Amino acid sequence: MTQPDTPLKRTPLHAAHVRLGARMIPFGGWDMPVQYAGIVEEHRTVRSAVGCFDVSHMGEFEFRGPDALRVLQRLTTNDVATLEIGQVQYSLLCYEDGGIVDDLTLYRLTDDHYMMTVNASNIDKDWAWVSRHLDGRVEARNVSAETGLIAVQGPHAARLVGRLSDVDVPAIGYYHFRQGRVAGVPGIVSRTGYTGEDGFELYLPATGTEEVWERLLAEGKGDGVAPIGLGARDTLRLEMKYALYGNDIDETTNPLEAGLGWVVKPAKGPFLGKDAIERVRAAGPSRRLVGFEMVERAVARHGYPILHGGAAVGVVTSGSYGPSVDRYIGIGYVPAALAAVGSAIAVEVRGRGQAARVVKTPFHPPRVKR
Amino acid sequence: MATYPAELRYTREHEWAKIEGKRARVGITHYAQDQLGDVVFVELPKVGARVTQMQAFGVVESVKAVSDLFAPLSGVVIEVNEELTKQPERVNRDPYGTGWLVVVELANPAEAEKLMGASQYEEFLKTAGGH
Numbered sequence A: 001m002t003q004p005d006t007p008l009k010r011t012p013l014h015a016a017h018v019r020l021g022a023r024m025i026p027f028g029g030w031d032m033p034v035q036y037a038g039i040v041e042e043h044r045t046v047r048s049a050v051g052c053f054d055v056s057h058m059g060e061f062e063f064r065g066p067d068a069l070r071v072l073q074r075l076t077t078n079d080v081a082t083l084e085i086g087q088v089q090y091s092l093l094c095y096e097d098g099g100i101v102d103d104l105t106l107y108r109l110t111d112d113h114y115m116m117t118v119n120a121s122n123i124d125k126d127w128a129w130v131s132r133h134l135d136g137r138v139e140a141r142n143v144s145a146e147t148g149l150i151a152v153q154g155p156h157a158a159r160l161v162g163r164l165s166d167v168d169v170p171a172i173g174y175y176h177f178r179q180g181r182v183a184g185v186p187g188i189v190s191r192t193g194y195t196g197e198d199g200f201e202l203y204l205p206a207t208g209t210e211e212v213w214e215r216l217l218a219e220g221k222g223d224g225v226a227p228i229g230l231g232a233r234d235t236l237r238l239e240m241k242y243a244l245y246g247n248d249i250d251e252t253t254n255p256l257e258a259g260l261g262w263v264v265k266p267a268k269g270p271f272l273g274k275d276a277i278e279r280v281r282a283a284g285p286s287r288r289l290v291g292f293e294m295v296e297r298a299v300a301r302h303g304y305p306i307l308h309g310g311a312a313v314g315v316v317t318s319g320s321y322g323p324s325v326d327r328y329i330g331i332g333y334v335p336a337a338l339a340a341v342g343s344a345i346a347v348e349v350r351g352r353g354q355a356a357r358v359v360k361t362p363f364h365p366p367r368v369k370r
Numbered sequence B: 001m002a003t004y005p006a007e008l009r010y011t012r013e014h015e016w017a018k019i020e021g022k023r024a025r026v027g028i029t030h031y032a033q034d035q036l037g038d039v040v041f042v043e044l045p046k047v048g049a050r051v052t053q054m055q056a057f058g059v060v061e062s063v064k065a066v067s068d069l070f071a072p073l074s075g076v077v078i079e080v081n082e083e084l085t086k087q088p089e090r091v092n093r094d095p096y097g098t099g100w101l102v103v104v105e106l107a108n109p110a111e112a113e114k115l116m117g118a119s120q121y122e123e124f125l126k127t128a129g130g131h
Helices: A014-019 A039-048 A068-075 A120-132 A157-164 A206-219 A230-240 A274-283 B030-036 B109-114 B118-129
Strands: A023-027 A030-035 A050-054 A059-064 A088-094 A100-110 A113-118 A139-142 A147-153 A177-182 A185-190 A199-205 A225-228 A287-294 A305-308 A311-322 A327-335 A344-349 A352-359 B015-020 B023-028 B039-043 B056-062 B066-070 B075-080 B102-106
Touching: A014 A030, A014 A206, A030 A039, A030 A230, A039 A050, A039 A225, A039 A230, A050 A206, A059 A068, A059 A120, A068 A113, A088 A120, A100 A120, A113 A120, A120 A139, A147 A157, A147 A206, A157 A199, A157 A206, A185 A206, A199 A206, A206 A225, A230 A311, A230 A327, A287 A344, A305 A327, A311 A344, A311 B039, A327 A344, A327 A352, B015 B109, B023 B030
Parallel strands: A050 A225
Antiparallel strands: A023 A030, A050 A147, A059 A113, A059 A139, A088 A100, A100 A113, A147 A199, A177 A185, A185 A199, A287 A327, A287 A352, A305 A311, A305 A344, A311 A327, A344 A352, B015 B023, B023 B102, B039 B056, B056 B066, B075 B102
16 A cells, blocks of 8 residues: 555654554554554453544544535535534545445534544545535635544543543533543544444644643553554454445445445435445345354454355455454455345355354444443 | 573574474464464364474464464474463463473474574574564
C-alpha cells in the first residue's frame, strides 16, 4: 500500500508511544503502535477496565453551509435528515457501481455544520471523492492534520472521562456527543467506539492531544487504564464483527452483502450508488459476510479460501484468536445459501480444509451504553 | 533464567536445541517469542515424523503472525508437547521450559556443529537477527 521510500506519517502522540515502549509498525502509511504490553493483555484490559487508543491517524472533514445537508445526502448512504444536532451516524460512501469508497461516522455539530470521520488509509481518496461531488453553498475542509483523536474504551471509561471533562459525560447517549473540555483542552466527547464496550472518542486539536493522553493515563491508574495498540483494536472489533475497510469491505464489495444494509436508506432520495445497490437488493446478494468459528484447531486469516464440498466458494476477510471468546474466529464472504447460522464450511489453511461453522454474531456480547 | 541459556544450541531461525546424548529437546528462543507476541496456536508433527535440519517441521501463530518452525537437527520426533494445544501461551511464558515443542531422536548428532552457541547467537541477534 505504501511505497517503501515514502516516509511514514506520525500522529501527535508518536513521541508518547515511543516513550511508553510501544512496538511501532507501518499501518496505512502511518507509524503506529501495534502493542505495548501485549495484544491479549491489552484486549482484556479494554473488556475489564479501560484502555486508551491513539486513532489520530483517522481523517476528519468538515462541511458547512446551507447546502451541507443536501450534499451529504447525495454522498452518503444513510439518511442525514434524521441526524440531530449532537448525534452521530454510521454511514458509507459508495461508488456509482455500489462498491464502497469508505465507511465513516457523521457528526452534526450545528444546524448546517457537519463533521465526517474516515479511515486513515483512505483520507486522500475520500477527500478527492468528496471534493468531486461538492456543489452549491457548502464549504468543505479536510481538517485531518490538525485533529487528534483518542478512543477511551471499556467499562471504566465513563468514570475516567467524567472526572477529566467539564461536560455531563453520564448524560451522553450512545452515538451522541457533546462539545466541551477534557483535561482543559477543548474538543468533542463522542460516545462511540470500535470495541463493543462503553466508551468515548475524543476529538481534540492536534496540539492538545498529548496533554489529554498523558492526563488520561495518569488519572486513570485507579481505573486500571492502559494504552492499547492497533493489535488489540483489531481483535476487539473482530469479536464484534465490525467491518474493517480494506479487509472486510472495499470497492469490490457492496453494502448489502457486507451486512451494512441497515445504513442504506433508499427512501431518502437519490444518492451515489443507490441504483446499483437497489439492483442488488432486488436480486438478493449472491454472497454474504458471515461470522464463523473454527471447529477444527486452526487459525483462519485474511485471504484464506472458504471451502464447501471441497471447492473454494468464498474467502476469509478477517480471522484470529478471539481472546474474550477463547476461540479461533473469523469473518468472510460465503454464498448466500451458506450464510445461515449453523452452516458447515471449511477454511483452507496451508493447503488443508479445516472444519468451521457459521455462527451468530457478534461473537462476544456488546456492552455499549443503551 | 538466562535470556539465552549457555547449555543450548541455537539456529538462525531462532529455535533452540538442548542436546542430551542422541536426543534433543527443541523450542523457540526468547527473541522469537518476543517478536511473535502472544502465541495463540502451535502446529507440531506427530510422534514418529521425520524432521530435517533447517527444514520446516511445524508452525507457530501469534495474534498477528504465522511463522514456520525450523528443525535445528534431523531425526525422528519421539515426544510432542501436547500441552501447547490448550496452553500455547506457555511458549511466551517459559520458552525454554514448559514451552518446549518436540523431542527428536537424532539421526546425525554431528549436525550440532552447524548450530550457534549462546554468545554466538546473541552476537547474531545484534547484527542480522535484530532486524
